[in-house]
Amino acid sequence: MQIDPSHPRFKSLKIREKLVWGIKKGLTHPAGLLAHGRGEAFDYLLGEKTHDFAKKAIEAAGAYLISAKNPIISVNGNTSALCPNELVGLAKLLNCKIEVNLFHYSKKRVVIIENYLSRVDSKVILRSNKSSKIIFPDIASWRKIMLKEGIASADVVFVPLEDGDRAEALIRLGKKVITVDLNPLSRTAQTATVTIIDNLIRLLPLLIKKIKKLKMVDADNLKSLTINYNNKTCLNNSLKLISDRLKKSG
């Protein structure tokens, strides 16, 4: 269906259409649309804007990712459908791989997403059929399947739009988790090492730009950026902002 450009929520409706297109192509799972809608609501409460707490988290995320020995990018259907070029660009910049990891898992969908991202650049895609699978039994979803040469052996995992259950498991495994989540109250947001409270579409170009700058910074200064970063403060600032905005709207 053609959406009328005069509709006041035209932009947001267009992004929705992209995810609906993703379903038709087999990239996105229908339940992923629900998760996106949930994020949309929080973005709405944030005023659809990248705030200072997100900028601070982006800087810390950049520092962690550059300093990592084995960074990895964990993508799902939504992230792949929405930002294929930016995700591949980020992987190239970090010289790391992208691993497909799904909550609503099917072998077929993993391959469809791998192929879709490979069209941008196949070299950065870690193929599920070329790496052993490791199953972490304490995760209550199919996100428990991870690749040996990917997430399983990574020290820093960049995983936008994560499930809370797996975020906790990755932290228990001693990994640093960098996530993107619009809901500051989610278990993922509360658990991750760095939580960027922002819309993935808005933030990825900013993260890429920041990493390019941080590549000029020496290891000691990168280290202090990670040490001085306080995720709890960023989360609290985002909650305060939403709370104040709601009060003003009343």
Added chain:
Amino acid sequence: MQIDPSHPRFKSLKIREKLVWGIKKGLTHPAGLLAHGRGEAFDYLLGEKTHDFAKKAIEAAGAYLISAKNPIISVNGNTSALCPNELVGLAKLLNCKIEVNLFHYSKKRVVIIENYLSRVDSKVILRSNKSSKIIFPDIASWRKIMLKEGIASADVVFVPLEDGDRAEALIRLGKKVITVDLNPLSRTAQTATVTIIDNLIRLLPLLIKKIKKLKMVDADNLKSLTINYNNKTCLNNSLKLISDRLKKSG
């Protein structure tokens, strides 16, 4: 896919699955899942609970619907997939019809929904092929198609999960609009005569119960319930509640 009952968001994931099932049956449009996810986020902020402001709105909604000359229930794919029995039960109680009205319109989907609800009770379903269609050109979506013997001639429209654009148009047409919306900031919520800030699944049984009670009340008292109801106060109370809850979470 089977969702593991040990997953902390099991209940909410099961409702999502119902909507995904709705897509397979042709009832739900994929974009409806996004809208549901958006509502889910606000429900989460409300603590997934029916608050006093919602109970007040339910009472006013009941009074308006009982006092109406030509009430109508406007349903879409989501509402039909989630609460078919309760919607039909409400229509029978009010002795009114249910009209299918869709944002992502297709003739085929209208008929699928009409058939689905007819399986509960066909007498309360206003069939789109048995009433003339009226098109309201100032609505920027397919919700502009309304049935002459239905919404077009109704004085009170009960429309859970409405689009803001059409809510405004219905009000301009002089109708009373009773809506259900989990987002107190949405244009629908801000525009409607009565906005019930609650989850449709939780509130429909409460509304039905309240209407049964209000049927014993005389016309003057019903009138005063509608006159004394202040939608703006309810919206503000819901914003305050969410705001306070967010602050406490920080």
